[in-house]
Amino acid sequence: MRFSLTSQPSADxxxxxxxxxxxxxxxxxxxxxxxxxRPLILMGHGGGQHKRAPGILAGAHRFAAEGGxxxxxIDAPNHGDRPKDEQFIQFAxxxxxxMAAGEHPAELVAxxxxxxxxxxxxxxxxxxxxxxxxxxxxxxxxxxWGVSMGCGVGVPLLAADSRIRAAxxxxxxxxxxxxxAARVTVPVRFLLQWDDTRVSRDQALALFxxxxxxxxxxxxxxGDHGGIPPHETDDALRFFARHLG
Amino acid sequence: MRFSLTSQPSADxxxxxxxxxxxxxxxxxxxxxxxxxRPLILMGHGGGQHKRAPGILAGAHRFAAEGGxxxxxIDAPNHGDRPKDEQFIQFAxxxxxxMAAGEHPAELVAxxxxxxxxxxxxxxxxxxxxxxxxxxxxxxxxxxWGVSMGCGVGVPLLAADSRIRAAxxxxxxxxxxxxxAARVTVPVRFLLQWDDTRVSRDQALALFxxxxxxxxxxxxxxGDHGGIPPHETDDALRFFARHLG
Numbered sequence: 028m029r030f031s032l033t034s035q036p037s038a039d040x041x042x043x044x045x046x047x048x049x050x051x052x053x054x055x056x057x058x059x060x061x062x063x064x065r066p067l068i069l070m071g072h073g074g075g076q077h078k079r080a081p082g083i084l085a086g087a088h089r090f091a092a093e094g095g096x097x098x099x100x101i102d103a104p105n106h107g108d109r110p111k112d113e114q115f116i117q118f119a120x121x122x123x124x125x126m127a128a129g130e131h132p133a134e135l136v137a138x139x140x141x142x143x144x145x146x147x148x149x150x151x152x153x154x155x156x157x158x159x160x161x162x163x164x165x166x167x168x169x170x171x172w173g174v175s176m177g178c179g180v181g182v183p184l185l186a187a188d189s190r191i192r193a194a195x196x197x198x199x200x201x202x203x204x205x206x207x208a209a210r211v212t213v214p215v216r217f218l219l220q221w222d223d224t225r226v227s228r229d230q231a232l233a234l235f236x237x238x239x240x241x242x243x244x245x246x247x248x249x250g251d252h253g254g255i256p257p258h259e260t261d262d263a264l265r266f267f268a269r270h271l272g
Numbered sequence: 273m274r275f276s277l278t279s280q281p282s283a284d285x286x287x288x289x290x291x292x293x294x295x296x297x298x299x300x301x302x303x304x305x306x307x308x309x310r311p312l313i314l315m316g317h318g319g320g321q322h323k324r325a326p327g328i329l330a331g332a333h334r335f336a337a338e339g340g341x342x343x344x345x346i347d348a349p350n351h352g353d354r355p356k357d358e359q360f361i362q363f364a365x366x367x368x369x370x371m372a373a374g375e376h377p378a379e380l381v382a383x384x385x386x387x388x389x390x391x392x393x394x395x396x397x398x399x400x401x402x403x404x405x406x407x408x409x410x411x412x413x414x415x416x417w418g419v420s421m422g423c424g425v426g427v428p429l430l431a432a433d434s435r436i437r438a439a440x441x442x443x444x445x446x447x448x449x450x451x452x453a454a455r456v457t458v459p460v461r462f463l464l465q466w467d468d469t470r471v472s473r474d475q476a477l478a479l480f481x482x483x484x485x486x487x488x489x490x491x492x493x494x495g496d497h498g499g500i501p502p503h504e505t506d507d508a509l510r511f512f513a514r515h516l517g
Contacts, residue, residue, distance in 0.1 A: 221481070221490075232477075235492070236466070244501075245466075247480070247490035258489075258514070262507070269503070 028157040039092040048157050051150050052108045053101035054078050056087040057163050061097070064165025066271035067158060069151055069191070070100045071173030071181050073198075074139070077107030086172060086260060094264050096271070097164045099154055103180065104146045118142055133230060137203035140179030147180040148187050155190060168271040172263065174198040174218055175226075175252070178234075186210040193270035195263045198223065198252060200230025201237050208237040215240045216266050218255055219247040226252065273402040284337040293402050296395050297353045298346035299323050301332040302408050306342070309410025311516035312403060314396055314436070315345045316418030316426050318443075319384065322352030331417060331505060339509050341516070342409045344399055348425065349391045363387055378475060382448035385424030392425040393432050400435060413516040417508065419443040419463055420471075420497070423479075431455040438515035440508045443468065443497060445475025446482050453482040460488040461511050463500055470497045 032045040036059040044055040057065075068090050072080050078100040087098040102108055105115040122135045159166045171194040173181035178199040185191055186207045194211075197218030201208070217235045221228065235245045248256050277290040281304040289300040302310075313335050317325050323345040332343040347353055350360040367380045404411050416439040418426035423444040430436055431452045439456075442463030446453070462480045466473065480490045493501050 219490075241494060242501075243494060244503075245464075245490065245492035247492070249486060249488060256487075256489075261510075265506075 028160075037088070039088055041088050041091045048154055050109065051101050051154060052078065053099055053154060054087075055158060055161075055164070056091040056098040056100075058091050058095050061095075061163040063163070064167045065095060065097050065163070066167045066170065066267070067097045067099060067155070067164055068170045068172055068267060068271075069155070070098060071147075071151075071171065071177030071184075072100065072103065072106070073174065074136070074176035075106070076176075078102045079107075086263070089260055089264060090172075090267065094268055096170075096267065097158070097167075099158050101150060101154055103176070104143050104150070115142070132225070133200050133202045133227065136176075137179070137200075140176055141203055143176075144180045144183045148184045151184050152188055155188070168192045170194060170267045170271050171196075172267075174255070179204070182207050182211060185213060193267060195266065196238075197231070197246075198226060198255075199234060200226050201233035202230060204234060205237045208234060209239045212239050212241075214242040214266075214270050215244075216263060217243060217245045218259060219245060220252055220254055221247050221249045223252045273405075282333070284333055286333050286336045293399055295354065296346050296399060297323065298344055298399060299332075300403060300406075300409070301336040301343040301345075303336050303340050306340075306408040308408070309412045310340060310342050310408070311412045311415065311512070312342045312344065312400070312409055313415045313417055313512060313516075314400070315343060316392075316396075316416065316422030316429075317345065317348065317351070318419065319381070319421035320351070321421075323347045324352075331508070334505055334509060335417075335512065339513055339517075341415075341512065342403070342412075344403050346395060346399055348421070349388050349395070360387070377470070378445050378447045378472065381421075382424070382445075385421055386448055388421075389425045389428045393429045396429050397433055400433070413437045415439060415512045415516050416441075417512075419500070424449070427452050427456060430458060438512060440511065441483075442476070442491075443471060443500075444479060445471050446478035447475060449479060450482045453479060454484045457484050457486075459511075459515050460485045461508065462488060462490045463504060464490060464492040465497055465499060466492050466494045468497045 028048045030046050034043040036042045040059040046053050070083050072083050083100050090096045090098050105111045158164050169191045171191050175198040178196040193214045195216045219231045273293045275291050279288045281287045285304040291298050315328050317328050328345050335341045335343045350356045403409050414436045416436050420443040423441040438459045440461045464476045
């Protein structure tokens with residue numbers, strides 16, 4: 028793990044450290060002058076976004092500043108600072124063509140997440156191991172936050188890695204995920220946007236239903252895909268504090 | 273308004289005052305030694321329950337002790353300490369017979385709520401006016417908490433009384449309420465039990481959908497009708513503090 032840049036703490040007292048682990052570019056957010064172990068939250072970005080997308084930055088800063096958490100965000104394969112491979116470029120072009128031809132977008136989105144999930148799960152597992160070796164992170168409990176594509180690759184991660192003890196997911200339908208979702212058993216907050224034009228309400232309700240967790244809560248709010256209201260960040264903070272604190 | 277009994281503060285520092293307003297028996301919960309105006313929360317109980325049902329007492333004590341709210345609970349018509357009138361007795365008998373004959377319970381439940389709603393709305397409006405004349409309540413903002421029958425009579429109350437600024441509702445389907453729900457415009461938390469054997473999931477989602485409020489959040493949790501998890505009381509406290517505080 029190579030740290031390429033450590034920023035001064037920002038106005039809210041959060042230090043950002045850019046890192047590279049093998050081919051994975053990431054950012055680690057910690058409270059100013061943090062020492063000793065603390066819970067770690069992994070934040071998975073949406074499709075076409077990256078580790079410093081506005082929603083990731085805003086959440087990471089609040090989790091670190093107000094909750095005292097360490098937060099790691101990485102670029103998903105073929106996103107952000109990572110090179111796009113030939114298979115991805117071909118798939119993305121194919122996807123545009125099939126959507127233009129009227130094919131159901133949910134199936135294509137699910138196929139795209141499936142293409143990325145294997146590598147993403149490997150990446151996150153390596154990042155958790157490396158980040159937890161740092162003195163100011165340590166081996167505390169781990170949480171995951173990811174909606175939309177961050178949910179599509181997060182569900183397989185949760186099914187694969189028992190270090191992750193609680194997750195905020197959502198903004199995605201069940202397509203291609205039912206079996207994997209059934210193997211998720213940790214507490215989950217599932218966010219649904221009631222007027223989501225990109226995700227069918229029924230399919231999203233079906234993904235919530237498919238999660239194997241006994242402790243799971245669906246939070247549905249009016250508005251489109253990108254319009255999660257700010258009070259859900261307050262709630263996520265308390266949710267992680269309750270389960271990782 | 274006649275106060276029949278004022279208890280000593282309980283261990284959590286909440287004073288209970290039993291009152292009668294005309295024919296309405298009620299309880300007022302306030303923090304120990306409360307003086308001056310404060311927000312008021314009205315709590316409407318479920319069908320067959322009463323003003324001191326366990327769920328009402330538990331919520332009222334937390335709202336008063338932790339939020340500093342005044343809380344009023346009353347017996348609905350034909351419930352608790354109130355006499356049962358002939359129409360209600362006949363309706364209840366008829367309802368049992370029709371349910372035994374396999375008629376859809378949601379329609380009967382809706383008819384029962386409709387039978388009680390007119391008087392219940394009048395009762396709550398009189399109680400708000402009377403309670404707000406007390407020095408330790410005053411004319412602060414008002415909230416409403418009611419699920420199941422408390423939702424069935426609460427929706428008409430919210431549509432009728434603009435003094436109520438925020439509400440926690442739920443555990444009920446849309447049957448007979450769509451038009452009234454569309455006239456509700458205040459912030460709402462809507463609680464849904466994912467495995468409710470008494471309320472159809474689709475009908476409950478449809479009631480959430482029908483609410484006219486721009487600021488509304490559905491919280492769905494696994495479990496049957498009576499199994500709302502404790503963290504929803506924490507959430508209700510914060511919700512009321514945010515909108516009435």
